[in-house]
Amino acid sequence: MGKIEWAMWANEQALASGLILLTGGIVGVAGQFRGWQFAAYAVAAGVFVCLLEYPRSKRAKGTSVERTGQYCFTVCVKAFGPLTRNYYVRAFLHAAICVPGGFMLATVLGCVCLGIASLIYLAAAIRGEHWEPILPRKETRKPVAQSIKNPPQNPPPRPPPEMRRKQAGDLEKSAYDNPMSVTDDE
Amino acid sequence: MANCIVNYGFSAFILFFYTRHLLGSALPWARAPAAVLNFNCMLILLPVCRNLLSLLRGSFVRCSRTMRKQLDKNLTFHKLVAYMIALMTAVHTIAHLFNLERYNNSRQGLDDELSTALSDLADTENTTYLNPVRITNLDPQQIPTYFAFTTIAGLTGVVITLALILIITSSMEVIRRSYFEVFWYTHHLFIIFFAGLVFHGAGRIVRSQQRTNPPHNTTFCKDHPDDWGQIPECPIPQFAGGFPQTWMYVIGPMVIYLCERLVRFIRYMQRVQYKKIVMRPSKVLELQLIKNGFKMEVGQYVFVNCPAISQLEWHPFTMTSAPEEDFFSVHIRSAGDWTDKLIEIMKKVPEGAEGPKLGVDGPFGTASEDVFDYEVSMLIGAGIGVTPFASILKSIWYKFKDSDPKLRTRKIYFYWLCRETHAFEWFADLLQVLEKEMEERGMGDFLTYKLYLTGWDQSHATHVMVHFDKDTDVVTGLKQKTHYGRPIWDKEFEQVRKENPTSIVGTFLCGPEALGKVLEKKCAKYSDVDPRKTRFYFNKENF
Numbered sequence: 001m002g003k004i005e006w007a008m009w010a011n012e013q014a015l016a017s018g019l020i021l022l023t024g025g026i027v028g029v030a031g032q033f034r035g036w037q038f039a040a041y042a043v044a045a046g047v048f049v050c051l052l053e054y055p056r057s058k059r060a061k062g063t064s065v066e067r068t069g070q071y072c073f074t075v076c077v078k079a080f081g082p083l084t085r086n087y088y089v090r091a092f093l094h095a096a097i098c099v100p101g102g103f104m105l106a107t108v109l110g111c112v113c114l115g116i117a118s119l120i121y122l123a124a125a126i127r128g129e130h131w132e133p134i135l136p137r138k139e140t141r142k143p144v145a146q147s148i149k150n151p152p153q154n155p156p157p158r159p160p161p162e163m164r165r166k167q168a169g170d171l172e173k174s175a176y177d178n179p180m181s182v183t184d185d186e
Numbered sequence: 187m188a189n190c191i192v193n194y195g196f197s198a199f200i201l202f203f204y205t206r207h208l209l210g211s212a213l214p215w216a217r218a219p220a221a222v223l224n225f226n227c228m229l230i231l232l233p234v235c236r237n238l239l240s241l242l243r244g245s246f247v248r249c250s251r252t253m254r255k256q257l258d259k260n261l262t263f264h265k266l267v268a269y270m271i272a273l274m275t276a277v278h279t280i281a282h283l284f285n286l287e288r289y290n291n292s293r294q295g296l297d298d299e300l301s302t303a304l305s306d307l308a309d310t311e312n313t314t315y316l317n318p319v320r321i322t323n324l325d326p327q328q329i330p331t332y333f334a335f336t337t338i339a340g341l342t343g344v345v346i347t348l349a350l351i352l353i354i355t356s357s358m359e360v361i362r363r364s365y366f367e368v369f370w371y372t373h374h375l376f377i378i379f380f381a382g383l384v385f386h387g388a389g390r391i392v393r394s395q396q397r398t399n400p401p402h403n404t405t406f407c408k409d410h411p412d413d414w415g416q417i418p419e420c421p422i423p424q425f426a427g428g429f430p431q432t433w434m435y436v437i438g439p440m441v442i443y444l445c446e447r448l449v450r451f452i453r454y455m456q457r458v459q460y461k462k463i464v465m466r467p468s469k470v471l472e473l474q475l476i477k478n479g480f481k482m483e484v485g486q487y488v489f490v491n492c493p494a495i496s497q498l499e500w501h502p503f504t505m506t507s508a509p510e511e512d513f514f515s516v517h518i519r520s521a522g523d524w525t526d527k528l529i530e531i532m533k534k535v536p537e538g539a540e541g542p543k544l545g546v547d548g549p550f551g552t553a554s555e556d557v558f559d560y561e562v563s564m565l566i567g568a569g570i571g572v573t574p575f576a577s578i579l580k581s582i583w584y585k586f587k588d589s590d591p592k593l594r595t596r597k598i599y600f601y602w603l604c605r606e607t608h609a610f611e612w613f614a615d616l617l618q619v620l621e622k623e624m625e626e627r628g629m630g631d632f633l634t635y636k637l638y639l640t641g642w643d644q645s646h647a648t649h650v651m652v653h654f655d656k657d658t659d660v661v662t663g664l665k666q667k668t669h670y671g672r673p674i675w676d677k678e679f680e681q682v683r684k685e686n687p688t689s690i691v692g693t694f695l696c697g698p699e700a701l702g703k704v705l706e707k708k709c710a711k712y713s714d715v716d717p718r719k720t721r722f723y724f725n726k727e728n729f
Binding site for chain 2: 004005008009012013016020023024027028031033034035056059062065102103104105106108109112113116157159180
């Protein structure tokens with residue numbers, strides 16, 4: 001838990017808006033509604049928004065949870081550099097994309113939802129957030145410590161031999177429990 | 187009589203005949219999800235009425251365990267109903283998009299003669315309209331949008347769908363777990379949702395045909411739209427909208443939920459006194475509080491509100507005290523903004539003085555109440571999930587001291603898993619006290635507990651190696667040695683089964699989902715179909 005990163009909510013909202021825009025567009029085109037050209041645009045815009053918003057950003061604080069299979073999308077989105085990194089660009093982009101959706105009822109809902117996502121992105125941008133790709137961590141070999149070159153000369157300190165020797169008289173203390181079965185009949 | 191049937195059947199047939207001619211099957215595609223939505227919107231409020239659920243849980247004590255278990259899954263049910271509402275809203279909206287398009291086309295005169303005649307019917311002294319789209323002098327592409335935003339049904343529909351979308355996006359697991367405040371405040375848009383829902387049908391734009399005198403014979407008249415009003419078989423057909431029904435479904439749950447919030451407000455106004463404020467190691471705050479008329483059971487939780495930090499936030503905490511004590515306590519660990527601020531404020535309170543005003547709502551019940559119903563119980567607490575078990579163990583100690591005859595439990599196995607004991611020294615202290623008491627009364631084998639440190643490292647191991655033959659454990663100071671790594675559940679279940687060959691064993695977990703799944707499988711694996719042998723029942727707490 002920590003301070004709210006608005007971009008996370010904006011991302012969910014934008015992804016949902018993309019899907020709604022896409023659905024409204026498909027309905028408009030399939031039903032051959034008046035103004036179906038706007039619906040066709042909405043299909044394309046919806047797909048574009050979904051592709052852009054699918055990869056989650058890495059969180060500034062805390063663990064980031066990836067969406068399934070987002071790695072390829074991360075790579076594509078990362079390739080656009082500052083255009084996708086900056087949330088001001090995203091806010092204005094979404095605001096611009098959503099406008100043609102307002103000209104037809106089937107896509108109006110997608111338009112309004114995307115508009116809201118754009119506003120949340122604007123809030124995120126004002127707070128200084130930006131998009132970071134989630135990349136798999138590279139395993140770095142730990143450099144060999146200096147102490148490995150000088151082995152110890154003396155054995156480690158041990159309690160006196162009387163205590164070390166297993167007390168044969170006390171069966172309880174000298175027996176130990178195997179965590180896994182070591183007999184072969186199971 | 188026959189006349190009656192004929193008439194009724196007749197009118198049922200003609201009710202939507204003309205509407206269907208205009209809209210095709212899109213109208214029933216919209217009305218069916220609407221019916222489902224009515225039902226689901228009624229259901230969605232009920233699982234979050236916690237006081238109601240606690241009441242039901244209490245009255246089900248006579249009934250079977252299974253009934254009460256269903257009540258524990260209230261949040262799962264709430265989510266399922268929410269998914270259904272989302273799906274039905276989608277179908278309903280898409281169907282209405284088609285409806286509007288078809289109404290618009292009919293109004294523009296693009297369909298057949300009958301449709302045009304039907305759409306031309308206007309609301310005057312002796313005619314009533316069928317087609318709710320009345321306007322024609324706007325750009326035809328914009329008419330559906332104009333209609334959507336100027337009718338009650340259209341406007342409420344858009345607003346509540348938008349509210350629903352915002353509620354859903356802020357309820358995604360990622361947002362909910364990380365930024366609870368956003369989730370909680372946005373969820374309150376449900377007020378707008380229900381308000382809009384109730385008024386959604388007020389415009390009565392779904393029109394059905396009314397009886398006229400003489401009756402309008404649709405089978406004949408549909409082919410003669412020009413003669414309507416001029417021949418006796420075909421008076422002008424009359425239409426009226428149906429009475430809005432959604433409010434009948436949702437009013438009950440809305441009132442119940444309102445009562446719940448009222449109860450919370452009343453409890454907020456009740457005075458909460460401080461008995462003790464203790465700062466525990468590793469940023470854990472213990473608050474011992476007293477409230478008039480407060481009665482709790484083991485493992486229950488309360489919601490705490492501190493107006494000095496935030497007027498509107500209520501946070502849940504499991505109680506760590508036993509019902510036998512004259513106060514109730516919560517242990518609050520630093521885990522976010524609200525808890526951090528609370529700990530800071532409490533640190534500044536001088537010794538013996540009262541802390542800031544608090545509101546406490548609850549107690550609300552969960553599965554741990556059932557611990558004493560089982561002869562044998564396995565309690566597994568992972569990390570912070572060990573808290574309800576603090577309450578249970580304390581209660582056991584009190585019941586034993588007083589030789590409570592209602593105590594059916596004769597053996598308890600307690601497994602405590604955590605990465606490191608830092609945040610839980612207070613719990614280790616509790617176990618030490620219990621250990622001593624049990625030994626004094628010669629009841630050492632009533633409680634068997636095993637501690638597993640899953641986050642050990644080399645320095646731990648070295649430390650243990652050097653002190654391996656001490657009586658008490660170096661980390662916790664308890665007689666029972668700490669185990670390192672995760673428990674091997676097969677071995678544990680085997681041991682429990684061996685020691686209790688004929689009992690019903692209740693397994694209680696408060697911890698992560700993954701562990702819950704593992705334990706559920708083990709319970710099933712080690713349970714015997716034979717009722718005389720050992721059977722394991724699995725219960726999981728959720729927050």
